[in-house]
Amino acid sequence: QVQLQESGPGLVKPSETLSLTCTVSGGSISSFYWSWIRQPPGKGLEWIAFFYYNGSPSSNPSLNSRLTISGDTSKNQFSLRLNSVTAADTAVYYCARLQMGGSYGAGAFDIWGQGTTVTVSS
Amino acid sequence: DIQMTQSPSSLSASVGDRITITCRTSQTISSYLNWYQEKLGTAPKLLIYAASSLQTGVPSRFSGSGSGTDFTLTISSLQPDDFASYYCQQSYSTPITFGQGTRLEIK
Numbered sequence: 001q002v003q004l005q006e007s008g009p010g011l012v013k014p015s016e017t018l019s020l021t022c023t024v025s026g027g028s029i030s031s032f033y034w035s036w037i038r039q040p041p042g043k044g045l046e047w048i049a050f051f052y053y054n055g056s057p058s059s060n061p062s063l064n065s066r067l068t069i070s071g072d073t074s075k076n077q078f079s080l081r082l083n084s085v086t087a088a089d090t091a092v093y094y095c096a097r098l099q100m101g102g103s104y105g106a107g108a109f110d111i112w113g114q115g116t117t118v119t120v121s122s
Numbered sequence: 123d124i125q126m127t128q129s130p131s132s133l134s135a136s137v138g139d140r141i142t143i144t145c146r147t148s149q150t151i152s153s154y155l156n157w158y159q160e161k162l163g164t165a166p167k168l169l170i171y172a173a174s175s176l177q178t179g180v181p182s183r184f185s186g187s188g189s190g191t192d193f194t195l196t197i198s199s200l201q202p203d204d205f206a207s208y209y210c211q212q213s214y215s216t217p218i219t220f221g222q223g224t225r226l227e228i229k
Contacts, residue, residue: 045158045166045209047218060217094165100213104171107213108156112165 002027004095004113012089012120018082022095022113029053029076033098035109036069036080038091046091048080050098050107085120092117124148124212128221134229139200143224145193145210154214157186157195160223161206169208170195202228 008020022034035050049069051057057069063082071078082089093116096109104110125148135141145155153173158166168177170186173193183198197204205228210221 044222045211045220047220050218058216062217096165099171103175106154106215107218108168108171108177109158109166109211110168110171110177112167115165 002097002111004097004111006093006095006113006116008093008116008118010117010119012085012118013122014086014120015084018080018085018089018118018120020080020093020095020116020118021077022079024076024078024097028073029071029078030073033100033107034071034078035096035098037094037096037109039094039115040088040091048093051078087120090118090120123217124151124215124219126210126212126219126221128208128210128224130224131222132225132227134227135200136229137200137202141197141200141226143195143208143210143226145188145195145221147191147193147212147214150190151212151214153189154212155186155188155193156211156213157184158209158211159204159206160209166209200226 003025005023012018030053036048049059051069053071059067066083068081095113097111098107099110100107127146129144155173157170160166169180174186185196208224
C-alpha cells in the first residue's frame with residue numbers, strides 16, 4: 001500500500017527557507033497528483049499546493065509568490081520550498097495523495113503522511 | 123476563494139447518539155465536497171468523498187449528503203472511536219479550501 005513520509009528540519013529561522021521532502025513508497029509519483037497541506041497550531045487545515053509529475057503545479061495564491069514545488073521521479077519524492085518564512089508559517093506540514101477524476105470528482109486527499117512539525121523561530 | 127462554514131464548531135454527544143455536522147459553501151460546488159476525521163496528533167483521514175461516497179474501509183455509520191452549497195455529515199450511532207475533529211473540504215475550484223472544523227466531544 002502507498003505510504004508517505006515527510007522529512008525536513010523542524011526549526012527554521014525567520015526570513016530563511018523552509019524545505020521539506022515527501023517520500024512515497026508502495027506506489028509511483030508518476031501515477032497520481034500530490035499535495036502539501038499545513039495546519040498551524042490549534043487551527044484548521046490550509047491547502048498549500050498540488051502537482052502532477054509532468055505538469056505545472058497549482059498553489060494557493062496566498063503562498064505562491066514564496067513557493068516552489070517539485071518532484072523527483074528517480075527518488076519517488078516530491079518537495080516543498082517556502083522562502084522568507086515568518087512565525088505565521090509555523091505549522092504541521094502534511095504531504096498527501098490527491099485523487100482526482102472519476103468518482104472522486106475534482107479531488108480528495110485519500111492518503112496522508114504522518115505530518116512534520118516546523119517551527120519558525122530565531 | 124470559496125468560503126466554507128461548518129456548524130457547529132463544537133459538539134458534545136454521547137455514545138449511541140446520532141449527530142449531524144453541516145458545511146455551507148459561499149458558492150455552489152455541485153457535489154465536490156469531502157469530509158475528513160482528524161484525531162489529536164494524527165493525520166486527517168478521508169471519510170466521505172463527492173459529498174456522499176463512503177471511502178473504502180470507513181464504517182457505514184458515517185454518511186454524507188447534499189449538493190450545491192449545503193452539505194451534511196451524519197454519524198448514525200456514535201462510537202467511542204468517533205470523538206475527534208471533522209473537516210469539510212471543497213475541490214470544485216482552486217484554491218482548495220477547508221472548513222474550520224467541528225470538534226466532537228464526549229458528553
